[in-house]
Amino acid sequence: MDLFGEGIAWLADPGNWTDPRNGILLRLWEHVSLSASSLLVAGLIALPMGLWIGHTGRGATAVIAIANIGRAVPSVGWLGIVFPLTLALFGRGGLGFLPSLIALVALAIPPMVTNTYAGLREVDRDLVEAGRGMGMREMEILRHIEVPVALPVILAGIRVSAVQTVATATLASIVGGGTLGEFIVQGIFVRALDRVVGAAILVAALAILTELTFSFIQRRAISPGLSGGREWSPMDPGQVGRTTTD
Amino acid sequence: MNEDEPFIRFDWIVSNAEEIGQRLGEHVLMVVASVVIGFVISFGLAMVARRYPQTYGSILGVAGTIYAIPSLALFVLLIPLTGLSVTTGIVALVLYTLLILFRNIVTALEGVPPDVIEAANGMGYGAGQRFWRVELPIAMPIIVAGLRIATVTTIGLVTITTFIGLGGLGYLIINSGTRRFFPTSIYVGVLLCVLLAVLADLALLWLQRRLTPWAQAREP
Numbered sequence: 483m484d485l486f487g488e489g490i491a492w493l494a495d496p497g498n499w500t501d502p503r504n505g506i507l508l509r510l511w512e513h514v515s516l517s518a519s520s521l522l523v524a525g526l527i528a529l530p531m532g533l534w535i536g537h538t539g540r541g542a543t544a545v546i547a548i549a550n551i552g553r554a555v556p557s558v559g560w561l562g563i564v565f566p567l568t569l570a571l572f573g574r575g576g577l578g579f580l581p582s583l584i585a586l587v588a589l590a591i592p593p594m595v596t597n598t599y600a601g602l603r604e605v606d607r608d609l610v611e612a613g614r615g616m617g618m619r620e621m622e623i624l625r626h627i628e629v630p631v632a633l634p635v636i637l638a639g640i641r642v643s644a645v646q647t648v649a650t651a652t653l654a655s656i657v658g659g660g661t662l663g664e665f666i667v668q669g670i671f672v673r674a675l676d677r678v679v680g681a682a683i684l685v686a687a688l689a690i691l692t693e694l695t696f697s698f699i700q701r702r703a704i705s706p707g708l709s710g711g712r713e714w715s716p717m718d719p720g721q722v723g724r725t726t727t728d
Numbered sequence: 729m730n731e732d733e734p735f736i737r738f739d740w741i742v743s744n745a746e747e748i749g750q751r752l753g754e755h756v757l758m759v760v761a762s763v764v765i766g767f768v769i770s771f772g773l774a775m776v777a778r779r780y781p782q783t784y785g786s787i788l789g790v791a792g793t794i795y796a797i798p799s800l801a802l803f804v805l806l807i808p809l810t811g812l813s814v815t816t817g818i819v820a821l822v823l824y825t826l827l828i829l830f831r832n833i834v835t836a837l838e839g840v841p842p843d844v845i846e847a848a849n850g851m852g853y854g855a856g857q858r859f860w861r862v863e864l865p866i867a868m869p870i871i872v873a874g875l876r877i878a879t880v881t882t883i884g885l886v887t888i889t890t891f892i893g894l895g896g897l898g899y900l901i902i903n904s905g906t907r908r909f910f911p912t913s914i915y916v917g918v919l920l921c922v923l924l925a926v927l928a929d930l931a932l933l934w935l936q937r938r939l940t941p942w943a944q945a946r947e948p
Contacts, residue, residue, distance in 0.1 A: 485808035553877075554925035556884035559918040562901045566735060566911035649798035653888075656906050666800055670891060675807070682804035686797045693796040 489679030498680075504664070506684070512660040513688065516579065517651045520586035521644055528591040528643075529636075532598025536632070537624050545599045552592025557650040560585035565657045582651070582659035589650055590643040597639025601632030634704050641696035648692045652685050662688070737912045748900065752920055755896035758886045759928070762818055763879050766825030773826070774833040784834065791827040799824070799888045807892065817889040824885060825878040832874025836867035869943060872936035879932060880925045887921060897921050 492498055499506040535541040555563075564585045568576030605628050613623045629636070652663035665681035668674075741748070777784040794802070802820045810816040840863045848862040887898030900917030904910060937943075 553880050554884075554922045554929075555918065556887045556898075556901075556921050558887050558898065558901055559884070559921055562906055562914035562918055565906065566909075566914065569909075570735075645796055649796075652798050652800050656902060663800065666804055667891065670804075678804050679808065682801040685801040686805065689796050689798050689801070690793060693793075 485675055485679050488676035489683055492676040492680035493683065506662075506665075506681075509660055509662045509664055509681075510684070510688075512664075513648070513651050513662045513685075516582055516586065516654060516659060516661060517644075517647045520583055520651070521590055521640075521647050523583065524587045524590035524643060524647075525594060525640065527587070528594035529598055532595040532636075532639075533602065533624065533629070535595070536599040536602025537620070537628060539603070542599070545596055548592050549596045552589070552596075557585075557589055557646070558653050558656075560588050560650075561653055561657050564588070578658040578660070581657045582654035582661075585657075586647050586650055586654070590647050593642040593646070594636075594639045597642070598632070598636045601635030601639075602628050604635065605631045634700060637696070637700040637703055641693065641700055644696050645689055645693050648689050649685075733909070733911065735911045736915060740912050741916060748916060748920070751895050751897055751899050751917075752924070754894070755883070755886050755898075755921075755924065758814075758817060758821065758889065758894070758896060759879065759882050759924075762821035762882050762886075763825060763875070765818065766822045766878065766882075767829055767875065769822065770826055770829035770833055773830050774837065777830075777834055778837065787830060788827070791823075791830055794823045795827040799885050800891055803888065803892045812893050814894060816892060817886075817894045821882055821885055821889075825882060828878045828881065829874050832877075833867070833871055836870035836874075837863055839870060840866045865940065868940050869936055872932055872939070876929050876932045879928045883921060883925045883928060887917070897924075 493506075502508065532545075535545055561581065565576065565581035568581040568584065570576070572580065609627050609631065610623055613627045618626065651659075651661045652666065654661045655663040655667045662681050662685050665677045666685070669678035669681065773787055777787055797805075799820065802823065803816060806816045806820055810819060844862060844866060845858065848858045853862065886896045887901055889896055890898035890902050897917045897920050900913045900920075905912075905914030905917060
């Protein structure tokens, strides 16, 4: 039984893409829009939080707590935790996009907070002091010294969150969120394995594409003054901050 | 979901304690099998990378690419090879551990200070003896740190194996929880996952302290 062949044949059939109610294009759109909005909301919460904690050095305990919770709660666990709550609060509106968004936001926050914090903490204190000596205000120190120097580590956190979000969006279909996972979850249920394998190929490609895109941005965004830069060690939070892949 | 369905029904937990225990057992078994196999393979790969440094980049690249593949997709993509079986689950979980374990083992061994190696040489250690009795113990904290991350990560990933018909705590979260709109089962599953992750992490930390008693003074 050549399931790969069947999966590819399923992908090659244009009719499977354009079905307005359960087509690949629709599911792909759901997948990308859910991932993008989750990442955006998470970034708006996590980045200021990480910058503030990193700059002031206050709240390190909170960062460790966030990192540990992020690591210990499985990705599907977030969906499971959230959706009975949204369902109780919003009735039918508590299904689909909303619980998926909340769960993905919860999942995307820890890597961004921990990396932003770690990146800022790693900035040479002498640089910061030099900035202060030059009469820079705190915001200026943050904008012109700390963030540019810490940028590779901050972006690594965003990359980790992005890949994880795209990966976990696949599971949103269990709470009615659609996405490409719909083909996998429903397909396994009704034993339509061509769909399952075809969608899995698409999901894998989408995740790898996300990883490559963000790695590219990360490499491009390194300040020229730093580009002689060091290799990251494997214990770098940017590298190991990722918890689950699903 | 029934409007009146409470978030936690303790009577269900009590009357289903046996099944919950069984799912927990399946979960632990898959985690242990995957991390142990993953560690052995990663250790072997690390030895290869030490011997032939030019292979390091490619091994890391392959492991990193696999790591980026969503778990549900990877499980599914292995079905044509190994079917809907425990093997499929274990193979995928092992593949995910490789990136973290391999990288940490290599870095840990590279982090051994050169003067320590000099000193060992001076004391007449052969290469093999020096590796097992000097380099490996010094590298242990970083290796165990990798093991802790890999274990906690795997505990989370095992939940997804329920989609390919395997059990574990994912069964409680997804099959008897989310699919049936039954919050009690979801919360029991998630809570046990978190507890398992915390316990495993503490156990490995304890192991690390036992293996490196001389580091006690420096450990926070």
